[in-house]
Amino acid sequence: GNIQSLTEVDLDSYQANVWLLSPPCQPYTRQGLQKHSADARAFSFLNILELMPRMSKPPDMLLVENVVGFETSDTHAKMVEVLANSGLVTQEFILSPLQFGVPYSRPRYFCLAKRKPLSFQYQLFNNQLLSSPSPLFGNNEKTVICENSQSQENWDKLIDSCQPIENFLEFTSSSDQVNTEIGPFANAEVSGNDQETSETFVEGDEFDFGAIDQFVVPLSLIERWGSAMDIVYPDSKRCCCFTKSYYRYVKGTGSLLATIQPKNKGKTSSLKEQCLRYFTPREVANLHSFPKDFQFPKHISLRQRYAMLGNSLSVAVVAPLLQYMFANRHDFSAQELH
Numbered sequence: 016g017n018i019q020s021l022t023e024v025d026l027d028s029y030q031a032n033v034w035l036l037s038p039p040c041q042p043y044t045r046q047g048l049q050k051h052s053a054d055a056r057a058f059s060f061l062n063i064l065e066l067m068p069r070m071s072k073p074p075d076m077l078l079v080e081n082v083v084g085f086e087t088s089d090t091h092a093k094m095v096e097v098l099a100n101s102g103l104v105t106q107e108f109i110l111s112p113l114q115f116g117v118p119y120s121r122p123r124y125f126c127l128a129k130r131k132p133l134s135f136q137y138q139l140f141n142n143q144l145l146s147s148p149s150p151l152f153g154n155n156e157k158t159v160i161c162e163n164s165q166s167q168e169n170w171d172k173l174i175d176s177c178q179p180i181e182n183f184l185e186f187t188s189s190s191d192q193v194n195t196e197i198g199p200f201a202n203a204e205v206s207g208n209d210q211e212t213s214e215t216f217v218e219g220d221e222f223d224f225g226a227i228d229q230f231v232v233p234l235s236l237i238e239r240w241g242s243a244m245d246i247v248y249p250d251s252k253r254c255c256c257f258t259k260s261y262y263r264y265v266k267g268t269g270s271l272l273a274t275i276q277p278k279n280k281g282k283t284s285s286l287k288e289q290c291l292r293y294f295t296p297r298e299v300a301n302l303h304s305f306p307k308d309f310q311f312p313k314h315i316s317l318r319q320r321y322a323m324l325g326n327s328l329s330v331a332v333v334a335p336l337l338q339y340m341f342a343n344r345h346d347f348s349a350q351e352l353h
Contacts, residue, residue, distance in 0.1 A: 018059035023069040034074045040082040051088040079126040103128040107144040115331040118177040119302045121256040151335040181249035183301040232291040245270040259325030296320040304330035
């Protein structure tokens with residue numbers, strides 16, 4: 016059913032000690048209308064906030080995730096007010112996988128909340144917004160490099176600390192060569208619109224997920240939209256966020272991998288000669304830090320796999336947040352935490 020139809024009785028019936036929430040982000044995105052609480056897609060989360068004070072057994076801990084920009088919204092102000100009035104203390108973060116050594120640029124807002132007498136390990140950060148993961152690693156220093164820093168020196172230092180993309184690849188350029196003249200992408204039709212996006216009309220149901228040629232970017236796309244593509248290399252230490260439209264659209268949906276590295280990187284060299292390909296679903300999952308044994312059911316098509324992986328939470332970021340939140344949890348029994 017619709018979350019907006021839930022009542023406090025419904026929420027109490029779950030008897031959940033911990034809530035993990037990721038409300039719709041569209042009302043708060045920088046590219047959107049930024050209507051915040053006036054956006055209908057915010058109503059479900061606002062309903063939950065309205066119900067919390069009326070519950071007989073509200074949650075003892077929460078983790079809320081959203082886009083950067085949520086922290087300046089009126090929805091955020093409402094959330095903080097409700098949590099404070101309900102006896103919960105908060106610690107807020109803006110974090111990216113880059114800060115955890117993963118070459119994936121995806122800053123996101125996180126709020127951790129714990130009900131008194133539960134407390135965070137570092138209480139000096141209570142009711143603060145941090146752009147550093149230091150408390151998650153047992154460090155109470157406030158000044159640590161963050162992706163949002165305007166300092167080029169800090170930015171370079173952060174990137175240098177990441178692993179290279181080649182550590183996350185399923186196919187390596189040295190052992191697997193791609194052929195731009197074969198495979199279903201070779202002659203794919205392309206259409207575009209005023210936003211300089213394009214779509215390949217190729218369904219993924221019959222793809223051989225173990226064949227590298229299936230992921231080659233067609234030359235027609237490179238010729239038409241090469242200037243809008245974000246190109247990375249196996250030794251790169253940064254790539255853009257993958258969205259649910261990756262593989263369908265070019266601009267702003269995620270990086271493309273050059274399998275042949277030119278003498279001069281970037282678009283000064285011919286993109287056609289760099290043998291561009293899409294990251295495979297397994298590689299996207301790797302950059303999201305999914306476990307090695309993660310796999311889709313075989314009937315899930317290629318397009319569906321990309322759609323479900325797009326905008327996924329980063330395990331490398333969320334796991335330390337949860338570990339930090341669950342620290343000092345001696346007041347819970349094992350059965351309650353299960």
